[in-house]
Amino acid sequence: MRLGEGVEWTLHCCLTLGWLETDEPVSTAKLAATFDLPPAYLNKRLQTLVRAGVLSSTPGARGGFRLARPPEKITLMEIVAATEGAEYAFRCTEIRQKGAGAERPAHEFQRQCVITTAMRKAELAWRRELASQTLADMLAAAPVAAAERTRDWFDRVG
Amino acid sequence: MRLGEGVEWTLHCCLTLGWLETDEPVSTAKLAATFDLPPAYLNKRLQTLVRAGVLSSTPGARGGFRLARPPEKITLMEIVAATEGAEYAFRCTEIRQKGAGAERPAHEFQRQCVITTAMRKAELAWRRELASQTLADMLAAAPVAAAERTRDWFDRVG
DNA sequence: CCGAACCTGGACATGTAATATCCGGATTAT
DNA sequence: ATAATCCGGATATTACATGTCCAGGTTCGG
Ligand code: SF4
Ligand code: SF4
Numbered sequence A, B: 001m002r003l004g005e006g007v008e009w010t011l012h013c014c015l016t017l018g019w020l021e022t023d024e025p026v027s028t029a030k031l032a033a034t035f036d037l038p039p040a041y042l043n044k045r046l047q048t049l050v051r052a053g054v055l056s057s058t059p060g061a062r063g064g065f066r067l068a069r070p071p072e073k074i075t076l077m078e079i080v081a082a083t084e085g086a087e088y089a090f091r092c093t094e095i096r097q098k099g100a101g102a103e104r105p106a107h108e109f110q111r112q113c114v115i116t117t118a119m120r121k122a123e124l125a126w127r128r129e130l131a132s133q134t135l136a137d138m139l140a141a142a143p144v145a146a147a148e149r150t151r152d153w154f155d156r157v158g
Numbered sequence C: 001c002c003g004a005a006c007c008t009g010g011a012c013a014t015g016t017a018a019t020a021t022c023c024g025g026a027t028t029a030t
Numbered sequence D: 001a002t003a004a005t006c007c008g009g010a011t012a013t014t015a016c017a018t019g020t021c022c023a024g025g026t027t028c029g030g
Helices: A005-019 A028-035 A039-051 A076-084 A099-103 A114-131 A135-141 A144-157 B005-019 B028-035 B039-051 B076-084 B099-103 B114-131 B135-141 B144-157
Strands: A055-058 A064-067 B055-058 B064-067
Touching: A005 A028, A005 A039, A005 A064, A005 A076, A005 A135, A005 A144, A005 B114, A028 A039, A028 A064, A028 A144, A028 B099, A039 A055, A039 A064, A039 A076, A076 A114, A076 A135, A076 B114, A099 B028, A099 B144, A114 B005, A114 B076, A114 B114, A114 B135, A135 B114, A144 B099, B005 B028, B005 B039, B005 B064, B005 B076, B005 B135, B005 B144, B028 B039, B028 B064, B028 B144, B039 B055, B039 B064, B039 B076, B076 B114, B076 B135
Parallel strands: none
Antiparallel strands: A055 A064, B055 B064
16 A cells, blocks of 8 residues: 655645745745656646645736645645545455355345455544644644745745 | 555455364465455465465465464454555655755754654554454454355355 | 375566646736 | 746556466375
């Protein structure tokens, strides 16, 4: 099991947007330069965050992205779900109904089996943990120097 | 993020081996037939469980697989980690050290950043949940009819 | 002792999803 | 008007999971 790199990218971008206390939107190009990422593809991931309501975008010259809400109202779960999809990591393909189970009537399989129950329980614990942490929490936990350096860098590259 | 189908396969196989209270090893061919899975590939996944110490195998005619330990001593975490790998789902590629961070000395990045900390915390909750559930728990939670049907089927196919 | 039924592991083929690039269209500041 | 920027479809590339095949070893039963 592996989370896509996009998650790392979008989390970093949200953190960066939180550190820059400006109201100005930040363009894909600048964010991509900040982390040395492919601009076109990063833009796609940012778009998904816009659709998910985490970011808001302004088109046109001097346009870009900004947080759609204050950081206290953005959970890590939202960011992760937006970039990685909201589906469960464990997806049952009902193999119990194949082979030995194929001879039995379908109504026997209505109830969710113990495997799905167990896996889902674990996944809910994961989600609960991510939902309990907000972007504001991360901003507060990070060393202040990191925020300052980010602001400095964005000042310099204009 | 998505768990491979192998997890579903191996969990089902372990459950099946737990239901058959026999001491006889069960061959890959029988397990594959039970769930209509590709035998050669299923065998590979079972081999990884053997290496992980979850199953034990006996070669030769009338050989096959059996649980290496009583079900009370086998956690879901072991089975999942064995088939899916023990690495973390979120893997940091240190993009903070690229772009804006490239100009700064490496020693500034020794400490784990807030993103990794947060993601790891969630993942540990997931693992803890999986580690807290044993194969015996699942065997007990499943309806007795399921166990009986499994035994019946294995009796019939010999 | 022989052959059939098994596991083991390497090499290879296939399929699918994530990553990455490209482009034409729409919107906005200067 | 021009340049900067977001939007999203089409397409290419890459990585990885899935799947097949085969050439070894074991063990059982005759
Ligand atoms: S029995 Fe459970 S794990 Fe297996 S296929 Fe059905 S729902 Fe999925
Ligand atoms: S800053 Fe954190 S999330 Fe980003 S690359 Fe480094 S460890 Fe990973």
